[in-house]
């Protein structure tokens with residue numbers, strides 16, 4: 078699903094989409110205009126409502142320091158990384174990846 082950060086990008090003052098940036102739960106916020114990725118902090122994650130019980134989800138981190146949403150009503154947990162698309166789907170041309178995430182020929186490992 079598409080999630081937008083609460084803050085605008087510092088480069089273009091455009092909305093920022095939250096995307097999977099690396100395997101293993103690391104997410105970033107990418108400028109919708111130019112694709113520039115930046116770190117996202119807890120208070121920039123959007124407010125979401127639990128579909129089951131309509132409670133406002135609480136942002137937190139799991140034991141691996143990855144962001145999760147927790148429902149105070151039914152105790153459901155949502156791993157933010159699972160919710161958002163991979164950055165490549167939207168930022169194929171301008172997106173930045175870590176070199177170590179790629180094979181020698183430039184293809185990404187995941």
Ligand SMILES: [Zn+2]
Nearest residue numbers: 088089108111
């Ligand atoms: Zn930008």
Ligand SMILES: [Zn+2]
Nearest residue numbers: 127130148151
């Ligand atoms: Zn719930």
